[in-house]
Amino acid sequence: MVNHVYKIKFDRSSFDLNEDYDRLSEHEKEKISDLDAESFFDYQDYKDKYTCYVICKPTEISKYTSILIQNLISHDVCDLSKDILKFKIDLKTELKPLLSTINSIKYSFFIDDINDWIIQHLNIDDVLDRISELGTVEHLSEIEKEFLKNFQLP
Secondary structure, three states: OOOOOEEEEOOOOHHHHHHHHOOOHHHHHHHHHHHOEEEEEEEEEEOOOOOOEEEOOHHHHHHHHHHHHHEEEEEEEOOOOHHHHOOOOOOHHHHHHHHOOOOOOHHHHHHHHHHHHHHHOOHHHHHHHHHHHHHHHOOOHHHHHHHHHHHOOO
């Protein structure tokens, strides 16, 4: 099963979520620590709400959200994968205003991982659709141009 990109939004701060975490059973804490994510980027916004972007398999996000649901921890999960591959969402641009000296290195690694994920999951049909949509190759993203440059027929 392939990895997807998810956005998990909470209606509370990371401090409040830490308190929720402290109330979990040892078994649930162990299950959370065993979750396998390829990469993540998290932040707390100006309204004191915590958000996390994660690249992982759907089974992993399902395990995590089931623990949240069982413990009545309010959250929203959105699979961004299709919109990212169609370049309707640009996480580099979307997350850039959230950078600080504390999270800038984590951001850089996450954006590198997102770009790698896009290259792994792009296909020629998606890129050709984008060329039709945009009208020209020049308007493609750098990742799409790199994909085309390296594309080889099977």
